[in-house]
Amino acid sequence: MVEIVETTMKEEDELRPLRSKSVRTKVPEVEVRVFRRGEGPIDSFKSSLGGWDQDELEVADILDKYGFKSIYAFNINSGRGLPIRFNPKNGRSILPYKDGSLILIDGEPKDSLIKPITRILVGVAALTALIILVMKETPGWAKKLNFTGVNLNIPPWVLACVVIVFIRLRKRTRDFFGKRH
Structure with missing residues (x-):
């Protein structure tokens, strides 16, 4: 025979496992090291990837933050590489990046007036x-x-x-x- 135990609302809340109403997922991040005309690094930071697939770098934010007119892929041994192209509408990179990547960026400062x-x-x-x-x-x-x-x-x-x-x-x-x- 099964015993029925009466409980109050408080006891039910304590017995129920704690669940949040939203699902937490890890936002993909990359480490970015910023160089200015091949010298530096002047800064190193973690940036979250954006876009539909969460694999696009926020290039426009980097341009604004450091006052660059353009940024390039950078290799410490060979120097500046190709420019990092981005969509002018949303400011995100056209090429995708993987979570946990190390990105070296060389920036060209804006000309002064x-x-x-x-x-x-x-x-x-x-x-x-x-x-x-x-x-x-x-x-x-x-x-x-x-x-x-x-x-x-x-x-x-x-x-x-x-x-x-x-x-x-x-x-x-x-x-x-x-x-x-």
């Missing part, structure tokens, strides 16, 4: 100086500054050639010194 503004101002000053030298009659404000001690008469076509060469060299050598390590 001071550099191009300085180049433009130096170019305008150089062109102004050339125009003053080429003009047959020196302007009144240039005479007050005593800018030139010698009055050179250079034909206008020479000035035009100098301007064209200056502009062409500026466009061609924009990244010339940056690429030379």
Whole structure:
């Protein structure tokens, strides 16, 4: 014969195993080491992978956090590799990553606004100086500054050639010194 035991609500709660109403799953993570122009690492952190399959790196967040304009795969022995491409809509990497991977990233910092503004101002000053030298009659404000001690008469076509060469060299050598390590 089976015995029936009466219990209260409190006792039932104690006998029932503790269960949460949500299911906990492990979020896939990768370790990211960040380099800046091949030097560093400047930072190392764990990042959770996102996307539908939980295998995409949050590239846009890394770009914003470190002020990079682009990031590249990095190998300590061989240096910078291919750029890490990402979807511009959601900011996640196009290529998938495995949980627990070590990712080395090399970033290219954003250009500051001071550099191009300085180049433009130096170019305008150089062109102004050339125009003053080429003009047959020196302007009144240039005479007050005593800018030139010698009055050179250079034909206008020479000035035009100098301007064209200056502009062409500026466009061609924009990244010339940056690429030379």
